[in-house]
Amino acid sequence: xxxxxxxxxxxxxxxxxxxxxxxxxxxxxxxxxxxxxxxxxxxxxxxxxxxxxxxxxxxxxxxxxxxxxxxxxxxxxxxxxxxxxxxxxxxxxxxxxxxxxxxxxxxxxxxxxxxxxxxxxxxxxxxxxxxxxxxxxxxxxxxxxxxxxxxxxxxxxxxxxxxxxxxxxxxxxxxxxxxxxxxxxxxxxxxxxxxxxxxxxxxxxxxxxxxxxxxxxxxxxxxxxxxxxxxxxxxxxxxxxxxxxxxxxxxxxxxx
Amino acid sequence: xxxxxxxxxxxxxxxxxxxxxxxxxxxxxxxxxxxxxxxxxxxxxxxxxxxxxxxxxxxxxxxxxxxxxxxxxxxxxxxxxxxxxxxxxxxxxxxxxxxxxxxxxxxxxxxxxxxxxxxxxxxxxxxxxxxxxxxxxxxxxxxxxxxxxxxxxxxxxxxxxxxxxxxxxxxxxxxx
Numbered sequence: 562x563x564x565x566x567x568x569x570x571x572x573x574x575x576x577x578x579x580x581x582x583x584x585x586x587x588x589x590x591x592x593x594x595x596x597x598x599x600x601x602x603x604x605x606x607x608x609x610x611x612x613x614x615x616x617x618x619x620x621x622x623x624x625x626x627x628x629x630x631x632x633x634x635x636x637x638x639x640x641x642x643x644x645x646x647x648x649x650x651x652x653x654x655x656x657x658x659x660x661x662x663x664x665x666x667x668x669x670x671x672x673x674x675x676x677x678x679x680x681x682x683x684x685x686x687x688x689x690x691x692x693x694x695x696x697x698x699x700x701x702x703x704x705x706x707x708x709x710x711x712x713x714x715x716x717x718x719x720x721x722x723x724x725x726x727x728x729x730x731x732x733x734x735x736x737x738x739x740x741x742x743x744x745x746x747x748x749x750x751x752x753x754x755x756x757x758x759x760x761x762x763x764x765x766x767x768x769x770x771x772x773x774x775x776x777x778x779x780x781x782x783x784x785x786x787x788x789x790x791x792x793x794x795x796x797x798x799x800x801x802x803x804x805x806x807x808x809x810x811x812x813x814x815x816x817x
Numbered sequence: 818x819x820x821x822x823x824x825x826x827x828x829x830x831x832x833x834x835x836x837x838x839x840x841x842x843x844x845x846x847x848x849x850x851x852x853x854x855x856x857x858x859x860x861x862x863x864x865x866x867x868x869x870x871x872x873x874x875x876x877x878x879x880x881x882x883x884x885x886x887x888x889x890x891x892x893x894x895x896x897x898x899x900x901x902x903x904x905x906x907x908x909x910x911x912x913x914x915x916x917x918x919x920x921x922x923x924x925x926x927x928x929x930x931x932x933x934x935x936x937x938x939x940x941x942x943x944x945x946x947x948x949x950x951x952x953x954x955x956x957x958x959x960x961x962x963x964x965x966x967x968x969x970x971x972x973x974x975x976x977x978x979x980x981x982x983x984x985x986x987x988x989x990x991x992x993x
Contacts (some may be wrong), residue, residue, distance in 0.1 A: 738913025
């Protein structure tokens with residue numbers, strides 16, 4: 562059995578590795594398919610539904626989320642037909658009605674030609690689209706399990722256990738980096754040496770650089786790296802001091 | 818493909834910063850540093866010139882043998898293809914936790930404030946794979962920067978085997 566799968570997408574011949582996701586292969590082949598909940602570092606969650614495409618197989622057509630659909634021999638894929646574009650616009654309108662406060666989401670939707678929504682706005686203050694990127698990264702990559710979903714249906718929300726400050730959070734801020742809507746923000750206060758991530762109720766003391774006192778990261782993140790067995794001096798010294806220390810060493814030695 | 822690492826001879830540096838300009842240009846869509854600045858590209862050099870005394874020292878990634886950045890990365894976004902290859906980042910896998918930045922003993926990894934992208938020397942992998950030298954080495958007019966195999970005898974003695982720490986017990990500030 563060959564490991565290479567051949568299929569057609571918008572009339573083009575495309576090849577993918579057996580077991581790969583349709584979305585990954587199409588993006589790799591240069592197709593421009595909108596997606597918000599997919600992140601390469603974590604598992605598939607298929608919640609944003611924007612990556613939907615039409616797949617024809619054995620003479621039947623169906624619309625699937627391409628992130629969770631495998632590449633299959635001989636299928637025909639249509640990524641930008643009239644029907645797909647209409648569905649995608651509707652989904653974007655639903656996202657806009659659910660999360661109207663997200664500026665990046667509005668810009669993203671506008672880029673795809675959707676400026677306003679015909680649906681009722683439930684909570685004008687909401688910016689989270691429940692894509693689960695933050696939760697999967699925190700659980701699967703960082704291993705902290707600090708955040709998760711509560712409730713279901715219309716009551717579903719991204720939150721911390723018991724909606725209290727999470728004891729597991731290490732304050733690394735990866736959730737904010739992977740958030741596509743900008744609703745998770747990291748606020749560092751260098752004067753009080755505190756990091757806050759309000760959306761997930763996190764508050765962390767910052768580790769001061771052992772040389773200059775400026776923040777390196779949160780104390781919990783440094784402790785997390787310490788437990789991984791990383792060099793103590795490296796993880797307690799800030800970026801600028803490490804550069805300068807190394808530059809001085811090179812200057813003294815004359816070479817590196 | 819040429820394999821090696823970048824060596825710095827501090828006494829040869831004349832503080833022209835061509836290495837940083839060449840690096841920023843090589844890691845941008847532009848062919849020329851002035852185009853990069855003029856057309857508003859984000860200059861993101863991987864090599865940074867640090868003032869020390871009257872001169873500067875270019876701080877380059879040492880491509881450590883037992884690289885702490887790889888050990889620190891929880892996403893597997895930093896990896897090398899074999900033991901002589903540079904430590905490379907796969908941007909799609911990065912989740913932005915900054916563990917590599919905290920773990921690097923030299924401060925040779927940073928995160929772009931503009932794009933959130935992790936900036937790390939890749940030894941200009943496309944150039945070295947084609948048999949060339951990294952852009953900073955190519956641009957250096959005084960041969961302060963050289964690209965040599967890590968196995969060469971004079972080179973291996975200097976190669977960081979384990980993390981070197983910043984100046985012990987002294988307070989260091991920017992521009993000091």
